[in-house]
Amino acid sequence: MSDNEQKSAASSDTPVRTIIVAVALSLIASIAVSAAAVMLKPTQELNKSLAKKKIILQVAGLYEEGINIEDAFTSKIEPRLVDLATGQYSDAADPVTYDQRKAAKDPAMSEVLDKSDDIASIKRQANLASVYLVKEGDELKKMILPIHGYGLWSTLYGFVALKPDLNTVSGLQFYEHAETPGLGGEVDNPKWRSLWPDKKLYDDEGNVKISVVKGGASGEYQVDALAGATLTSNGVNNLVQFWVGEKGFGPFLRNMQK
Structure with missing residues (x-):
C-alpha cells in the first residue's frame, strides 16, 4: 500500500474511532453516575428524614442545638x-x-x-x-x-x-x-x-x-x-x-x- 493510501485509510478511520471512544466514555460515565446515585440514595433518604424530624422538633419547641435528632425524636415524639x-x-x-x-x-x-x-x-x-x-x-x-x-x-x-x-x-x-x-x-x-x-x-x-x-x-x-x-x-x-x-x-x- 502506498503512503497516500495509508494516509487515506488512517484519515477515514479517525472519525469512526472518535465515535467509538466517545460512546465508550459515555457508557462508562453513565454507569458511574448510576452507581453513585444508587449508593448515595440511602444517605440522601436518611438526611431528608433527619431534616424533617428536626423541623418537627423545632415546631414543637423541643429542638436544641447539638442534640442527637434521631434520639430526641424517638424519645419525645x-x-x-x-x-x-x-x-x-x-x-x-x-x-x-x-x-x-x-x-x-x-x-x-x-x-x-x-x-x-x-x-x-x-x-x-x-x-x-x-x-x-x-x-x-x-x-x-x-x-x-x-x-x-x-x-x-x-x-x-x-x-x-x-x-x-x-x-x-x-x-x-x-x-x-x-x-x-x-x-x-x-x-x-x-x-x-x-x-x-x-x-x-x-x-x-x-x-x-x-x-x-x-x-x-x-x-x-x-x-x-x-x-x-x-x-x-x-x-x-x-x-x-x-x-x-x-x-x-x-x-x-x-x-x-x-
Missing part, C-alpha cells in the same frame, strides 16, 4: 396515623415508616379532591395522614399536624403545632418550598413565624376562623400577610384553613376534644 374520613386513629400502616406524600400519589391510598373542596390546590389527598404527639405520661402537651398546599410557585410543606386545647396554635414552620426569596420565601423568616403562636383556629361554634390577612391583622384569629407576597400569603391562608377544616384534620380534632 409519638407518630400516629389518622383516617381522615372517620377522624379516628388508624392502625392500617406503620406510622413510623408511612410516607404521606407517596401515598397521595397512589390511587389505592388516596382520593381526588373535588375542586370546590380543594382550596389548598393539592389535587389528591392521602386517605391516611400522619400526626405527631408530644406527651408527658398520658397527658397531651402538643399536637403537630403536617400541612401542605400551593403558594405562588410551589407546594409548601410544613407543620402546625397545637396546644393541648387543639385550638390554639403553638407554632408554624415550613420545611420545603420554592417561593421567591425575600418575598414569599419570607415564610421562613422567624419574625413572621413568631406571629402565629397563640392564634386560634376555631370560633366558639367550631367554625374555621384562622386567616392570613393583608393590611393589618387584629384579634386572635388573624395573622399578618407577607409584605409584597400576596399570592404566597393567600396560599398559606388556604392551606392552613384546608388542613384544619372538614376535609383535613377538623373531624379528628373534634373527636380528640371530646
